[in-house]
Amino acid sequence: MxxxxxxxxxxxxxxxxxxxxxxxxxxxxxxxxxxxxxxxxxxxxxxxxxxxxxxxxxxxxxxxxxxxxxRGRPAAATRKTKQGISPRAFHLIGFAGIGALIAFPLAAVFMLGPAGSLKWIDNYGIQILIYVMLGWGLNIVVGLAGLLDLGYVAFYAVGAYAYALLATDLGWSFWLCLPICGAIAALFGLALGFPVLRLRGDYLAIVTLAFGEITRIVAVNWTALTNGDAGISLLPKITFFGIPFSKGAEGFASHFRLPFFPIERTIFLYYLILALALLTNFLTLRLRRLPLGRVWEALREDEIACRSLGIDTVAAKLSAFAIGALIAGIAGAFFAVRQGFVSPSSFGFIESATILSIVVLGGAGSQAGNVLAAILIIGGSEFLRELDVLQEFFGYTFDPTQYRMLLVGLAMVAMMNWRPRGLVATRRPSIFLKKAKPVAVELIAEGRG
Amino acid sequence: MTAPPLLRVEHLTIRFGGLTAIDDASFEARRGEITALIGPNGAGKTTLFNCITGFYKPDIGRIVLMQGEPNTADIDRLTRSVRRHGIFASGCICLLERMSDAEIARRARVARTFQNIRLFSGMTALENLIVARHNPLMAASGYTILGLLGIGAYRSAEKEAIETAKYWLAQIGLTERADDAAGSLSYGAQRQLEIARAMMTEPVLLCLDEPAAGLNSAESSKLNELLRDIRKTHGTSILLIEHDMSVVMSISNHVIVLDYGRKIADGTPSAIRCNENVIAAYLGVEDDELRLAETKVGA
Structure with a gap:
C-alpha cells in the first residue's frame, strides 16, 4: 500500500x-x-x-x-472554514483594520523618519489602496452582478485622462475634476454596457477585453488630444483644498505652523485614497442592502428568474457597469494627480488582469477578501523590488520585478488547490429575520453575464 | 354562471424551424379558477407557457389578458393600434404577445414558476422573496438615490415587504428556514418557495410549470392546499401544467389537453376523464383509430 x-x-x-x-x-x-x-x-x-x-x-x-x-488531515480544516467568523468579530476586525490604516503613515514617519517612510507610504500604502479601490469597483461588476469584465482598466484610463485634460487644458482644480472624472467614466461604462447587454460568458469577456484595448489604442493614436505615447505630463499637483504643499509662506506647512517636509503631500495623498476607498466600500455595502444591489446578486444567480419577476435586467446591468466605471474613473483621477503624468503604457491589459485577479483571488463578492488579495498581489510585487540580493545569485541582469506575474501565477495555483473560489468565499446575506448565516460557496452562482 | 375570462389565447401558433410546436391553439382561463394544462411529453405545454409569459414570441395568434370585463370592440381596437396595453371604460387589456417577459410580469401581473426550479440559490429564502418586490422597493428607494442617502420611504417599504415575506414563509412552512440559502432547502421546499416568490409580485394570474413534479404524496397534498388557499384568499387565478392526475383532478376547475401542439380537449375534469381523444393521446392507440379520432377533433 x-x-x-x-x-x-x-x-x-x-x-x-x-x-x-x-x-x-x-x-x-x-x-x-x-x-x-x-x-x-x-x-x-x-x-x-x-x-x-x-x-x-x-x-x-x-x-x-x-x-x-x-489531505491526511482534512477534518480539522473543513470544520474551521464551515464555522466562519462571527459577524461581530468581522466588524471588530474591520474597525481594527481601518484604525491601523489611519495610523500607518504616522507610525511609518515616526519610526523611519520622513525620508525613510516615503517608500512605505507611497509604494506600499498608496499603491495597494488604489488597487483595493479598483478591486472594490470591479467587484460590483464581477462579484455582485456576475458580469465578467476584462477591460476594466479602460475606465481607469478614462478617469486619468479626463483629469489630465481638464487640469492642463482648462486649468480646473482637482477637487472639481474628481466627480467629473467619475461621471465621464460612468458614461463610458454605459457606452460599454449597451452593446454587450445581450452577450454572455466568453463573448462578454472578449468584447470587454477589446473595449479595454481600444481605449488604450485610441490614447496612443489620437495624438492631438492625448499626445500619444509621450503622454500628458506636468499635471498640477494635489493641494490641501486649495493650499499647495510648497515650502513658501503660502504653503501647507507654514499655514498650519508645521515644519516643512516633502512627504506631507504623500501623506495627504495616502489619506485621500484611503478616504476614497472607504467611501467605495461604504457605497457597496449600502447598495447591497438596497433593491439595486440585491438585484445585481439576483442577476448573477439567475437572469431568467429575474425577468419572470418583472425586473428590468437592462437597467440592472447598465447600472452595474456605470457604478463600477464611476469608481474606476475616480481612482484614475487620483492616479493621475499622484503621478503628475499619464501615458497609455499605464493602462495595458495587464492592469485589467491584475485587478481581476485581485477580485477572483479575494473571492468574488467579498469586500474583505479583496483587501487581502490586493495586499498579497500588489504588496508582493512591490516586495520583489526589495529582493536585490537575488542579483548576487542570478547576475546583475536579473531584475526581480520582472517576475511579479510569477507571483500572481503562484497565488492562482495555490488558490486553485486550497480555495478555488477565493480567500473569502462565503456570502453574507443582505437581510435576515433572526440570524445572518453565511451562505456556503457551493450554492453561489458565478454568473455568466 | 361562469366567471368572466381573464386570459384568452386565440389561434396561437409557434414554429421552431420545421417543427410546429403549437398549432392554432385557442382557449380561455377564467378569473378565480384553476385551469390545468395537460398533455403527453412534448405536447407543447411549456412552450405555450413561454408564449404567455413572453419568453417566446408566437408566430401567429393573440394572447389577451383582461381585467374587468372589456368588450370585444375595445380589444379589437387595441389590436389594430400599435399599443401593447390599454385602459378602457370597460376594463384594462394587455396584449401579451406584444410585451416583453419583464413587462408581462410587471404590468400584466402574470407571474410564473419554472419546470426546473429557478431560485436564486446563493441567496437566502427571505432574500429570494424580497427580490420579487424589486419594482415597488426600487420606486420607494427613489431609484436608489434617496435610499443611499437614507431618506424617503424606503425603510417603511422594506419593512412592509418583510412582513409580506414572513406571511408567505409561514404559508409554506419555511419560517424557520428564512435565513438559509435557497439552494440548501429540500426539493419540495424549493418548489414551494418558488411559488411564494411568484406570489410576492401580487399577480392576477399565476402560471405554474409542473409544481408537483418530484414531490412525495405528503408534499403534494400540502401543495394542493397552498394552491387552493392562493385562489381563495388572494383571488389569484392559476394556470398550471401538471402530470400528476390526482393534483389535476382534485384542484382544477377546468382542464385543457394538448397533444402534438394542438388542443384536443377542453372541459371540466370529469368530462376530460372520459374523453376518448385524451385517453387515446395518453395510452396510445392503433394508427387507424388515431386517424378516426383526429377526424373527430377536426384536425
Whole structure:
C-alpha cells in the first residue's frame, strides 16, 4: 500500500519532469547569440536543461508528499472554514483594520523618519489602496452582478485622462475634476454596457477585453488630444483644498505652523485614497442592502428568474457597469494627480488582469477578501523590488520585478488547490429575520453575464 | 354562471424551424379558477407557457389578458393600434404577445414558476422573496438615490415587504428556514418557495410549470392546499401544467389537453376523464383509430 503510494508519487514527478524536458528542449536547450563579428552562433545549454528537469522532478515529488500530508488531515480544516467568523468579530476586525490604516503613515514617519517612510507610504500604502479601490469597483461588476469584465482598466484610463485634460487644458482644480472624472467614466461604462447587454460568458469577456484595448489604442493614436505615447505630463499637483504643499509662506506647512517636509503631500495623498476607498466600500455595502444591489446578486444567480419577476435586467446591468466605471474613473483621477503624468503604457491589459485577479483571488463578492488579495498581489510585487540580493545569485541582469506575474501565477495555483473560489468565499446575506448565516460557496452562482 | 375570462389565447401558433410546436391553439382561463394544462411529453405545454409569459414570441395568434370585463370592440381596437396595453371604460387589456417577459410580469401581473426550479440559490429564502418586490422597493428607494442617502420611504417599504415575506414563509412552512440559502432547502421546499416568490409580485394570474413534479404524496397534498388557499384568499387565478392526475383532478376547475401542439380537449375534469381523444393521446392507440379520432377533433 505504502510503496504503491510512493510509486505513484514518483510516477507523477517523472511525468512533470518529462513535460519540463519537452518544454525546455525548444525554449532552453539552444540559444542563438551574436559573436564579436555580429554573426549568429548556436550555443547549447544542456546542463541548464538537466538542472531544470531535475529540479522539476524533486519539487514535484516534494509537493506530492506535502499534498498527501495535507489531505491526511482534512477534518480539522473543513470544520474551521464551515464555522466562519462571527459577524461581530468581522466588524471588530474591520474597525481594527481601518484604525491601523489611519495610523500607518504616522507610525511609518515616526519610526523611519520622513525620508525613510516615503517608500512605505507611497509604494506600499498608496499603491495597494488604489488597487483595493479598483478591486472594490470591479467587484460590483464581477462579484455582485456576475458580469465578467476584462477591460476594466479602460475606465481607469478614462478617469486619468479626463483629469489630465481638464487640469492642463482648462486649468480646473482637482477637487472639481474628481466627480467629473467619475461621471465621464460612468458614461463610458454605459457606452460599454449597451452593446454587450445581450452577450454572455466568453463573448462578454472578449468584447470587454477589446473595449479595454481600444481605449488604450485610441490614447496612443489620437495624438492631438492625448499626445500619444509621450503622454500628458506636468499635471498640477494635489493641494490641501486649495493650499499647495510648497515650502513658501503660502504653503501647507507654514499655514498650519508645521515644519516643512516633502512627504506631507504623500501623506495627504495616502489619506485621500484611503478616504476614497472607504467611501467605495461604504457605497457597496449600502447598495447591497438596497433593491439595486440585491438585484445585481439576483442577476448573477439567475437572469431568467429575474425577468419572470418583472425586473428590468437592462437597467440592472447598465447600472452595474456605470457604478463600477464611476469608481474606476475616480481612482484614475487620483492616479493621475499622484503621478503628475499619464501615458497609455499605464493602462495595458495587464492592469485589467491584475485587478481581476485581485477580485477572483479575494473571492468574488467579498469586500474583505479583496483587501487581502490586493495586499498579497500588489504588496508582493512591490516586495520583489526589495529582493536585490537575488542579483548576487542570478547576475546583475536579473531584475526581480520582472517576475511579479510569477507571483500572481503562484497565488492562482495555490488558490486553485486550497480555495478555488477565493480567500473569502462565503456570502453574507443582505437581510435576515433572526440570524445572518453565511451562505456556503457551493450554492453561489458565478454568473455568466 | 361562469366567471368572466381573464386570459384568452386565440389561434396561437409557434414554429421552431420545421417543427410546429403549437398549432392554432385557442382557449380561455377564467378569473378565480384553476385551469390545468395537460398533455403527453412534448405536447407543447411549456412552450405555450413561454408564449404567455413572453419568453417566446408566437408566430401567429393573440394572447389577451383582461381585467374587468372589456368588450370585444375595445380589444379589437387595441389590436389594430400599435399599443401593447390599454385602459378602457370597460376594463384594462394587455396584449401579451406584444410585451416583453419583464413587462408581462410587471404590468400584466402574470407571474410564473419554472419546470426546473429557478431560485436564486446563493441567496437566502427571505432574500429570494424580497427580490420579487424589486419594482415597488426600487420606486420607494427613489431609484436608489434617496435610499443611499437614507431618506424617503424606503425603510417603511422594506419593512412592509418583510412582513409580506414572513406571511408567505409561514404559508409554506419555511419560517424557520428564512435565513438559509435557497439552494440548501429540500426539493419540495424549493418548489414551494418558488411559488411564494411568484406570489410576492401580487399577480392576477399565476402560471405554474409542473409544481408537483418530484414531490412525495405528503408534499403534494400540502401543495394542493397552498394552491387552493392562493385562489381563495388572494383571488389569484392559476394556470398550471401538471402530470400528476390526482393534483389535476382534485384542484382544477377546468382542464385543457394538448397533444402534438394542438388542443384536443377542453372541459371540466370529469368530462376530460372520459374523453376518448385524451385517453387515446395518453395510452396510445392503433394508427387507424388515431386517424378516426383526429377526424373527430377536426384536425
Amino acid at each position: 505504502r510503496t504503491e503510494g510512493f510509486l505513484s508519487k514518483v510516477k507523477s514527478a517523472g511525468l512533470a519532469a518529462l513535460i519540463m524536458a519537452a518544454l525546455s528542449f525548444p525554449i532552453v536547450a539552444y540559444h542563438a547569440d551574436m559573436d564579436l563579428t555580429r554573426g549568429l552562433f548556436l550555443e547549447s545549454r544542456w546542463p541548464l536543461v538537466a538542472i531544470l528537469v531535475g529540479g522539476t522532478f524533486i519539487l514535484r515529488l516534494l509537493s506530492e508528499f506535502v499534498f498527501a500530508w495535507m
